[in-house]
Amino acid sequence: MAQGLIEVERKFVPGPDTEERLQELGGILEHRVTFRDTYYDTSELSLMRSDHWLRQREGSGWELKCPGGAGISGPHNEYVELTSESAIVAQLFELLGAGELEAAGVPAVLGPLKLQEVASFITTRSSWKLALSGAHGQEEPLLRVDLDSTDFGYAVGEVEAMVREKAEVGAALEKILSFSSKLGVPAQEKAPAKLMVYLQLFRPLDYQRLLEANSSEEATGDSAS
């Protein structure tokens, strides 16, 4: 797979005291932003059913989240994030088994690859930065906490770190889990992704198909992430 940063994140349900607790724990509110995410897939949901997530985020461009990372199981997610359009296009052609790779930007290959809009929603995000020192005083990887609320009424938080190598995932995860516990997140809590809640509400048949794809992967042990 083409190179990309690895996102390690733990989603949680934010409560009324989450922001106050973040401040007490040394969190710094970096910014509040509002953006629209539009997700694309084939009518068969070929990307999502193989755990790939293509979106255009207003203000930051195209992104393809691909299964990857160290494959450590737990209440967190690990995805490789591709943000360069050429890497995304190459990966899309490989995944969708399409003919000759086109040297084009993402918008130009949507039609030929039969990718269409599946979901589009607005998120308002407060983005917090946490400079926690590690055992030997290192500050890497930096943790971030995002508190999101969507225009369809769902709120979710995530504690996340971006790392370059699979070998760094374990240490990042340890920091994420330890910080989540300080924040008061129950150890087994798993909050759904915004997109999953959107699909459940507005595209229930697609949502069902995705759950079926997930459970057949679990049944065969063919976990992509």
Ligand SMILES: Cc1ncc(C[n+]2csc(CCOP(=O)(O)OP(=O)(O)OP(=O)(O)O)c2C)c(N)n1
């Ligand atoms: C049941 C189930 N839930 C979630 C997934 C994974 N998944 C669902 S939607 C999805 C794509 C959206 O990812 P998410 O982290 O929720 O997006 P967001 O926080 O807005 O972006 P950021 O700013 O962090 O880059 C994934 C990876 C899955 N495969 N199965």
Ligand SMILES: [Mg+2]
């Ligand atoms: Mg996320």
